[in-house]
Amino acid sequence: MDIRIDPDSPTPPYEQVRLRIAALAADGTLAAGAKLPPVRALAADLNLAVNTVARAYRELESAGLVETRGRAGTVITARATGTSVRAQHAASAYAATTRALGVPPETALALVKAALGL
Secondary structure, three states: OOOOOOOOOOOOHHHHHHHHHHHHHHOOOOOOOOEOOOHHHHHHHHOOOHHHHHHHHHHHHHOOOEEEOHHHOEEEOHHHHOOOHHHHHHHHHHHHHHHHOOOOHHHHHHHHHHHHOO
């Protein structure tokens, strides 16, 4: 993930992390459902305290831009990417249907790509 912390900035480091993740989601670099690195890993990568990154994640979650799913980690929400709720529900319904039919995930993705003309 392309995040750089400017130690000379008047903006606190947690806010720099929060703003950058929000921007990456808004421009589509981080799609809805994209998993963010664990707090400890991102803190180590950015040479920040764990609590600094944890605060950024909490702020993003309170704004509805990310969702923490326990052991599954923290993911970008559809709201953060501007994806409509209807599109998100349609994707979930498609995933549930293909799973129920026993269609392997790779095949389900190939079917979607074909339907979209990709």
